[in-house]
Each structure stands twice: as structure tokens, then as C-alpha cells.
Amino acid sequence: MSPGELLREALLDELPAAVKLRRELHAQPCVSGEEGPTLKRVLDALPGGLVEYVAGTGAVIRIGSPGPAVGVRGELDALPIAERTRVPWAATNGAMHACGHDVHLAAVVALARAVAKVRAVVDAGVEEAGDPGSTGLSAWSWDEIAPLVVVLQPREETYPSGAFDVVESGVLDRHQVRAMIGAHVQPVLTAGVVSCTPGAVNASADEFELTVRGAEGHAAYPHLARDPVVAMSQIIVAAQQMVSRAADPMVPTVVTFGMVNAGTAPNAIPGEAVARGTLRTMSESWRRGLHDRFTQLVEDVARAHGCHGEVRVLPGEPVLANDPALAVQTGELLRHQGWTVTEELRSCGADDFAAYASVMPSLMMFVGVDTAAGLHSPDFLPGDDGVAATAEALLAGYLTAGGRPARAR
The missing domain is CATH 3.30.70.360 (Alpha-Beta Plaits)
Structure with missing residues (x-):
């Protein structure tokens, strides 16, 4: 069984808990600069790993051995918008995850737990049997899947931007992060569609x-x-x-x-x-x-x-420009897994993920969700299936950046 197959199975197992986490985060949003409670809840949900606090109310968590790694970004902050969705788990404190950050965080946690679980199983199998093949995963293929660095970033919605603080802190250099992966829910795309656009995608x-x-x-x-x-x-x-x-x-x-x-x-x-x-x-x-x-x-x-x-x-x-090779190869992997992929989505919206893309190969994907309301609307509420779609997009980007997508299939 390939790394991609093992990781995808583990990811699917993590989705029910991730959906529950998404609803908890949605019900208790924290605005930019005050993300401490959100950070604590997400850290509690993540598997054990080296934690470094950064950018005031953010953190970076490494999962895996030393060496070159792949980063994934999850945004911690909510907007100062009073929610109107009236679901049982709606926020009532005058703030709201009206840009999907609750979905993104839950997806990042699902991916991190899947990576940690598969690494633990493989490492245990190798130690007991003395043979990497006994786990169903060859040594060469696993070694080519990079460690994962989870970036829990504050202040995406306001200035000064949290992403720039993360980059300037040097923490990504210390962890040898060689590529950054992000995914953002996007209601202009229908559910089941993922945009992997090479080049400039945000202004x-x-x-x-x-x-x-x-x-x-x-x-x-x-x-x-x-x-x-x-x-x-x-x-x-x-x-x-x-x-x-x-x-x-x-x-x-x-x-x-x-x-x-x-x-x-x-x-x-x-x-x-x-x-x-x-x-x-x-x-x-x-x-x-x-x-x-x-x-x-x-x-x-x-x-x-x-x-x-x-x-x-x-x-x-700055302009957010996706690495062309990462975009094309991740799109191919997602198509292989049954997703509809488009390369046409660009907008004059902005995202401080551009800070990462300005210093290393990076990929920001847009994930279609089933909600009539637009981003930053008090009625914005993607369905829970957006967690799965976002997590699968992040997994595809992680596999592409950290391994060989053709073999990861």
C-alpha cells in the first residue's frame, strides 16, 4: 500500500472527530489578536509534537523526524461579525468564523492526526519486524514523504498580518520547511470542485x-x-x-x-x-x-x-502566486482521487498566505462548499462536508510537496 493510500484511510477515520471540532471552534470564535482560547483547543486536539509559540497567539507544531518538511497553514482568527445562521452551534459572542477558518483548522487537525497515526504504525511495524515491507509500505517510499509542520497562524483578517510575523520569526527556516500548503473554502465553487491554479491567484x-x-x-x-x-x-x-x-x-x-x-x-x-x-x-x-x-x-x-x-x-x-509545479501535480492527484479540478479561479481578494509564497514554493487551493451566502457574510455556513474536502485537498498538496505524487497514488 502506498503512503498516499495509507494516509487517506487514516484521514477518513479522523473526519468525524474533525467535524465535531469544527462545530466547537465555530461556536466559540476569537477575533484577531485574541486567539488564545482557539489555539489551546486546537493544540489539545493535535497529536503530540514539538510546539513553538510564535506571532503572539500562534504556534508551530512539528510531526515527524528532523530534516526538510512541508508546512500546512490553519488560520485561528474570526471576524467581528454577529452570526445570523441560527444553527445550534452558532456563535453568540458577537464574533464569527465567517471566512471558513473553523473548517480549515478542523481539516488541518485531521491531516496532522492522520500523519502522526500512520508514522506511528509504520515505525512500530519496522521496529517489531525489522522489515519495512511488513507494514505494507516500503522504506524508500516512506522516507520520501516529508515531516509535517503545522502552522497555527493568528491575525489573517487584520494588520499587522500574522503570516509575516511567522516568516520573520525564522521558525520555518529552523524546521527546514521547503513548501507551504493552504486550502480555503470558496462558495463561488460548487461542492466537489477544487481549484489548483498555477501562478497568481490573489491580488x-x-x-x-x-x-x-x-x-x-x-x-x-x-x-x-x-x-x-x-x-x-x-x-x-x-x-x-x-x-x-x-x-x-x-x-x-x-x-x-x-x-x-x-x-x-x-x-x-x-x-x-x-x-x-x-x-x-x-x-x-x-x-x-x-x-x-x-x-x-x-x-x-x-x-x-x-x-x-x-x-x-x-x-x-503581496500578490499570492502559486508554484506552478505544485499546482499542476496536486491537481493531477486530486483528479485521480475523484475530485473535479479547475485551474480558472483567480480573484482580487487577498490572503496573507502570500507571505509564505514570497519566500518558498507554496500552493493555495480553493475548495467548493455548499452555502448560498458569501464569505464574510453573517449567514455564511459551509456544510460539514467542507471539512473532508478541505482535508483531502491539504493531503494532496502535502503528498505532492513532500513526496512523489505518481507513487503516492
Whole structure:
């Protein structure tokens, strides 16, 4: 029996407990920076292994012998959203796993327990019989399946990002993690479909803070003031035209204003208007150019209205680019196991998994789930079968990154 077959059998055995864990985590969500109780519950569910705490409320757990390893990421944090699903295990504390992190964590635990179980069985069989073949698994094939490093990461939903803290801590280097695997539930895909897309799959995502300063005045005498609201309005419109005229049409680019604030009275022109939003692109080479063009636009449009414009760009996630070989080979393995695989899903959403992909070969898969509500909705609730689908996707990525997928079948 191949490593993949043994691991898949063990994974299926772990799914009932993983579903139970998913519901427990869903009922008791913890927002970014306060993930301690979630971390403790997940650590309790994991098999024994070397635990290192990282990024404040995160941890890294190694399963297996020393040497090059494969990492899998599970996100610990929830969103500050009041849940509306009304299931018996719905959260009631004003927070919610509205992005599927409860599903991801349960799937990671199922994979880790399966890997630990199979390693224990194989090691015991070899020790007793003195013959690797007596376990049904040859020595060469098991040696080529890498140790597993579980990354329980905090603060995926907010800045400062937990993934960057994990990378900067050096813990992945110490564990010789040679590839990172992640999977994210995605309601735009139907259940039974997994996306393994080579190359860029998520955009860079940077936030901006924009201030336009003018001169206060009475609403009846605009000629005696310098209206920052009118200047801000023109900036918002011009930014959309910048996307259509300055960005390569073949490179997705987004400029969105999410917050605009000015004034305290309807009959007064304020002295200042403030806006916040996001700059996104699927091209890392255009990312800096986008920042520069936007800053220049703000300054020039504000000046044309007799005002002064300032922009502060807050760097966020880079473009998330999947390793092409990992994506293609994992997709082949998943097809062999009966899953429908697509290579077409890309979006201008962002994920700090990009921090791992920027320093090592990495793969982020998207897993179809059966829910009508979208991500970050108070009604978002993937079915429990999403745990199994996510766990199988992670297993396929782990086998691909840590062994030889053709033999793992």
C-alpha cells in the first residue's frame, strides 16, 4: 500500500472527530489578536509534537523526524461579525468564523492526526519486524514523504498580518520547511470542485489613507472657501478613470474607496475631507507604479481645486502566486482521487498566505462548499462536508510537496 493510500484511510477515520471540532471552534470564535482560547483547543486536539509559540497567539507544531518538511497553514482568527445562521452551534459572542477558518483548522487537525497515526504504525511495524515491507509500505517510499509542520497562524483578517510575523520569526527556516500548503473554502465553487491554479491567484492588497485640506466657509459663499468635499469627489471619480487609462487592461487593478468622511454641519463647508480604501493588483511589478500614480493623482486634483492632498499607503499582502509545479501535480492527484479540478479561479481578494509564497514554493487551493451566502457574510455556513474536502485537498498538496505524487497514488 502506498503512503498516499495509507494516509487517506487514516484521514477518513479522523473526519468525524474533525467535524465535531469544527462545530466547537465555530461556536466559540476569537477575533484577531485574541486567539488564545482557539489555539489551546486546537493544540489539545493535535497529536503530540514539538510546539513553538510564535506571532503572539500562534504556534508551530512539528510531526515527524528532523530534516526538510512541508508546512500546512490553519488560520485561528474570526471576524467581528454577529452570526445570523441560527444553527445550534452558532456563535453568540458577537464574533464569527465567517471566512471558513473553523473548517480549515478542523481539516488541518485531521491531516496532522492522520500523519502522526500512520508514522506511528509504520515505525512500530519496522521496529517489531525489522522489515519495512511488513507494514505494507516500503522504506524508500516512506522516507520520501516529508515531516509535517503545522502552522497555527493568528491575525489573517487584520494588520499587522500574522503570516509575516511567522516568516520573520525564522521558525520555518529552523524546521527546514521547503513548501507551504493552504486550502480555503470558496462558495463561488460548487461542492466537489477544487481549484489548483498555477501562478497568481490573489491580488496584492494595500490600504490608503487620503486627506484633502481646503478652507472652511459658509455653504452660501463657496467662492470664499476652498471646498475639500468637491475635490475629494473628483479624486474618487478620477481614480476609477486612472484604472481604465493607466493600468494595463490585461492586469486586474482595483481602487476602492471604503470610507469617506467630511464635515459636521449641512450648511458649512468643512476644512478637511478624509477617505480610506484599498489598492489592489495582480501584478507585483505594477504594484509600486499604482501607488505612485494614485499619489500623483490625489495631489494634482486637489491642487486644481485650490486644496492640498496627501496620501499614506499602508503596505499589505503581496500578490499570492502559486508554484506552478505544485499546482499542476496536486491537481493531477486530486483528479485521480475523484475530485473535479479547475485551474480558472483567480480573484482580487487577498490572503496573507502570500507571505509564505514570497519566500518558498507554496500552493493555495480553493475548495467548493455548499452555502448560498458569501464569505464574510453573517449567514455564511459551509456544510460539514467542507471539512473532508478541505482535508483531502491539504493531503494532496502535502503528498505532492513532500513526496512523489505518481507513487503516492
